[in-house]
Amino acid sequence: MKHLICMILLFSSISPKVIFDFNKNSDINDWTIVDDAVMGGVSSGIFKLNSDGFGVFQGSISLDNNGGFSSVRYRFPKTKVKDYTRIILKIKADGKNYQFRIKSNSGDYYSYIAPFSTSGDWQEIEIPLKDMYPSFRGRKLDQANFSKDYIEEITFLIGNKKRENFKLMIDKIELK
Numbered sequence: 715m716k717h718l719i720c721m722i723l724l725f726s727s728i729s730p731k732v733i734f735d736f737n738k739n740s741d742i743n744d745w746t747i748v749d750d751a752v753m754g755g756v757s758s759g760i761f762k763l764n765s766d767g768f769g770v771f772q773g774s775i776s777l778d779n780n781g782g783f784s785s786v787r788y789r790f791p792k793t794k795v796k797d798y799t800r801i802i803l804k805i806k807a808d809g810k811n812y813q814f815r816i817k818s819n820s821g822d823y824y825s826y827i828a829p830f831s832t833s834g835d836w837q838e839i840e841i842p843l844k845d846m847y848p849s850f851r852g853r854k855l856d857q858a859n860f861s862k863d864y865i866e867e868i869t870f871l872i873g874n875k876k877r878e879n880f881k882l883m884i885d886k887i888e889l890k
Contacts, residue, residue: 728797731889733868734788738767745769748785748869755781759880768806769884771870776877783873784880789820789866795843796863798889803839807832807882814841815869818862824850825869826860832882840890 734740740763750757759773771786803814809832815825826846830839846860852873868887872880 730802731793731798733790733793733801733887733889734769734884735886735888736763736767736769736884738763738765740767740769742769744788744790746787746789748787749773750776750779750781750783753781754779755783757781757784759784759786761786764883770881771884772879772881774877774879775872775874777875782875783871785815785869785871787867787869790868792864792866793889794863795865795889798843800843800890801828801841802886802888802890803830803841804836804885804887805832805839805882806836806885807834808880809834810872810878810880811874812882813869813871813873814839815867815871816843816846816860816865817867817869818860818864820867824848824855824857825867836885 742763745761747759747761749759756776756778761771764770773784775782811831814828817825827849828841828846843860848855848857870882
């Protein structure tokens with residue numbers, strides 16, 4: 715009986731699902747910058763692959779014209795997340811605070827958000843899906859935290875209400 719339980723646990727465990735794994739040959743054409751320029755601001759971000767094959771999101775945040783954020787968004791085919799409990803980000807950044815956002819439907823007006831801090835070193839940030847809260851334009855919504863079965867959009871955003879340059883390198887994003 716003990717062996718049967720071990721076998722069931724072994725075969726029922728879900729292996730990690732990669733959302734995006736950056737390398738020197740990664741196609742980043744589906745990654746899109748969305749800056750505060752959509753609201754009249756003048757912040758600017760870029761997204762590129764560096765020579766080591768990491769995704770690099772960098773730029774400058776300005777508070778001019780009521781601005782103050784930059785983001786990089788990736789839309790992909792609807793991916794089932796029902797069997798996973800967390801998202802793992804393998805990143806290296808500049809010691810600043812960022813947000814990781816998901817959408818179960820790219821047409822939704824709101825996102826589910828998880829803020830995270832960076833250390834300046836390579837980090838593995840673990841985000842429980844159930845802790846991601848719904849927000850729209852910086853305001854937390856009076857709705858339940860994430861409990862959907864699918865996602866089809868992820869976003870990294872910086873908006874710390876101050877002028878600053880930023881740089882975030884991304885190695886891998888996966889579900890566990």
